[in-house]
Amino acid sequence: MSPEDEEPKIYLLPNLMTAGNLLCGFLAILTIFKGMQEESLLAAMPSYQTAMLYIFGSCLFDLLDGRLARMGGQESPFGQEFDSLADMVSFGLAPALLVSRAVLADLEVVTPFDPEGSGITWAFAFIYLLCGGIRLARFNCLARIGKGGRDFRGIPIPMAAGFVASLTFIIIKFHEEQRTLGWGAYVLAAMILGISLLMVSNVRYPSFKKIDLKTKANVWTLLGTAVLLGLIMNFKVYAPAVIFVFYLLIPVFRWFKKGKKVGELES
Incomplete structure (x- = not known):
């Protein structure tokens, strides 16, 4: 085997998109530090x-x-590794900083070791970051041995990051209206912990990998998509969070649908 054959294949267009992902993550971190x-x-x-x-x-x-x-x-091992590294920055580190500085900004648990009560938010942020890193490593290992499958094992880290970002929108809206979360801050902490554990769980989530330019849709799908876009435009603050929560609950819908089919067969 020649040295040229041993070099990783680097395809321009897909990896250029990954570079764009990494750039956005880097800029997100810089702006969070500014805040x-x-x-x-x-x-x-x-x-x-x-x-x-x-x-x-x-x-x-x-x-x-x-x-x-x-x-x-143009799928390649290089592209897979590059994508995971970019994801760790954009969907791991950047949202973890948002968790600590924005999402859980109202959470204060004062202890003798942390009089200001701010250390707990960094703990939740690190748990999110750690679970995200484990999620990406497991995904690469499964893909390498051909056990990726049609569904994701555990919620994908981009969806977890989108959920964190959508929560940040709501927190900012509350503060703009000078409203306090109260016990809601502890609910948010539980949600962050839950989304972190879901990343490393074995719960199956759809990957939508089969959807491309050749995918066909019926009239109801087009109508539903149009309505969804309209709701997002009219409810910019809450709509993203609702969409991500719906994705989180897909396994519940699947379980209910499967149980209903089993019941029909038994009857």
């Missing part, structure tokens, strides 16, 4: 809002790189 310099969450909101847009941009690039690679038959 952290402000004296209050209200003053940091413009920076955090910009960071959320960068994270959503990373989601778009992440969606495109895989689609382009599969459509052009």
Whole structure:
């Protein structure tokens, strides 16, 4: 085997999309750091809002790189590893910072070791980051031995990051209206812990890998998509969170549908 054959194959267009993913993640982290310099969450909101847009941009690039690679038959080990590294920055580190500085900003658990009560938010952020890293490593291992399957094992990290970003939108809205979360802060902490554990769970989530330019749709699908886009435009603050929660609950819908079919067969 010649040295040229041993070199990893680097396809331009898919990896260019991955580079765009990484760039958006990097810019998101920079803007979050800028917001952290402000004296209050209200003053940091413009920076955090910009960071959320960068994270959503990373989601778009992440969606495109895989689609382009599969459509052009350009999937490669290099692209897979590069994609995971970019995901760790864009969907691991950047959302983890948002968890600590924005989503759980109202969570305070004062202890003798942490008089200001801010350390607990970093703990939740690290749990999210750790679970995201494990999720990506497991995905690569399963893909390498050909056990990826049609569904994801555990919620994919881009969806988890989108959920965190959508929660940040709601938190910012509450603070703009000078409303306090109260016990809602502990509910958010439980949600962050839950989304972290779901990433490393064996719960099956649809991958939508088969959807491409050749995928056919009926009239109801087109109508539903149009209505969904309309709702997003009219309810910009809450619609993204509702969409991500719906994706989170897909395994529940599947379980209910499967149980209903079993009941019909038994009857």
